[in-house]
Amino acid sequence: MSAPPFDRTIRVGLLGCGVVGSEVLRLLTEQADEITARVGAPVLVAAVAVRSPHNYPAVDPSLLTTDSAALAADPTIDVVIEVMGGLEPARELLLTALNRGAGVVTANKALLAAHGPELYEAADASGANLYFEAAVAGAIPLIRPIRESLAGDRISRIMGIVNGTTNYILSAMDASGDSYDDALAEATRLGYAEADPTADVEGFDAASKAAILASLAFHTRVSVDDVHREGISQVSAAVIAAADEIGCTVKLLAICERVSDGSGERISARVHPVMLPRTHPLASVNGAYNAVYVEAEAAGKLMFYGPGAGGAPTASAVMGDLVTVARNKLVGGRGPRESAYADLPLQPIGDVPTMYHISMDVDDRAGVLAQVAKCFADHGVSISTVRQQGTGNDATLVVVTHTGVDSALAATVNELGEMTAVRKVNSVMRVANAE
Structure with missing residues (x-):
């Protein structure tokens, strides 16, 4: 029995053909029949915008163009896939596509974290679809569960x-006990780290993703500038060893929370390294893998795990969005719109409750511990455990606090650094609970 004829074709324009874009193009070519069956119509790549066409000998020359603006504005292109990255010209190109009603699929977390509301408004005005599963955690289905399921x-x-x-x-x-520099060098050699790793190791990439997740989860506009950010470049082998001594490992976490206090509900969005108890599900996530732990009132605790980057995994997420947008194009449907009705205020990092692990070199003499304890008490910070390692000039005091507000803990650390009995504050690290 022959397949029924199709009354239309979904035409796709691709902005960018790098690591992710080339994988998208490959999947669209190699799985054309399956994509057609899933969408209900043929999906045809109409154009691929790149800067230097001669760098893409494997791509059909008739598809290549350097005029990305013309591709975005082309009324015959139904869906624009953006995998070029950066803020500009990506923002202008996607606004052009959305304003004329084209569906948009993007993997650009930085763009969404900085200009998401503007893109949403353009999509709403024209009735266009805007999908971005690939912007957070690569192949892991996360955006769709949060904003739909x-x-x-x-x-x-x-x-x-x-x-x-x-x-x-x-x-x-x-x-292995490697230093930060050695581990970074190995990550670079294996291709996990860029030649300039700043966006990753200083938390910029994670902060963009935290802004997207907080916006979706709490129905509030959160930009990357609203996210408190700290990176891992100051995490030493000694800090890793200290974490292990209290049954923890160190992870860079994006944390988005709904909190209630005397002033009502607020939300917190932050990225920073923490000592995480090894009993927590996220503690066992190693290597280049990603995982996200979601807590909801009715659903309870959910864990999403998988490869968070790479050409093929990210392309998988892009293709899932493309199939959905193409189906919507056929039937006149549209995906979820921006949900920002809650408009909750953000909680400053200083108001966030947390625990601190503090290591300091101190004078090994009578009365020092009492001075240190008084410093904590003066700031209203309760000490959970205290341990002295070594003697004489090698005396190190390790303090783990009970939960307190971050501003009080930070003020305590600042005063410790000024005390004559404290020769040096070696490290300060937040500690997460096991829940």
Whole structure:
């Protein structure tokens, strides 16, 4: 029995053909029949915009163009896939596509974290589809579950490892005792880290993803500038060893929470390294893998795990969005719109409750411990455990606090650094609980 004829074709324009774009193009070519069956119509690549066509000898020359603006504005292109990265010209190109009603699929987390509301508004005005599953955690289905599957639930917290480069580095340091520099060098050699790793190791990449997750989970506009950010470049082998001594490992986490206090509900969005108890599900996520832990009132605790980057995994997420957008194009449907009705205020990092692990070199003499304890008490910080290592000039005091507000803990650390009895504050690290 022959297949029924199709009354139309979905035409796709691809902005960018790098690591991810080339994989998308390959999947669209090699799996053309299956994609057609799933969509209900043929999906045809109409154009591929690149800067230098001669760098893409494997791509049909008739598809290549350097005029990305013309591709975005082409009324015959139904879906624009953006995998070029960066803020500009990506923002202008996607606005052009959305304003004329084209569906848009993007993997650009930085763009969404900085200009998401503007893109949403353009999509709403024209009735266009805007999908971005690949923008957070690569192939892991995460965006769709949060904004669709859990749309009827109330999410209270999201905590995740959303950057594979930093997780590889910290995992290597934990497993082998390597220094940060050695682990970074190995990550670069293996291709996990870029030649300039700043966006990863200083938390910029994770902060963009945290902004997207917080916006979706808490129905509030959160930009990357709203996210408190700290990286891992100051995490030493000594810090990793200290974490191990208290049954923890160090992870760079994106943490988005709904909190209630005397002023009502607020949300917290932050990225920083933490000492995470090894009993927590995220503690066993090693290498370049990502994982996100979601807590919701009705659904309970959910864990999403898998490869968070790479050409093929990210292309998988792009293709899933493409199939959905293409189906919507055929039937006149549209995907979820921006949900920002809650408009909750953000909690400053200074108001966030946390625990600190503090290591300091101190004078080994009578009364020093009392002085240190008084410093904590003066700031209203309760000490959970205290341990002295070594004697004489090698005396080190390690303090783990009870939960307190971050501003009080930070003020305590600042005062410790000014005390004559404290020769040096070696390290300060937040500690997460096991829940």
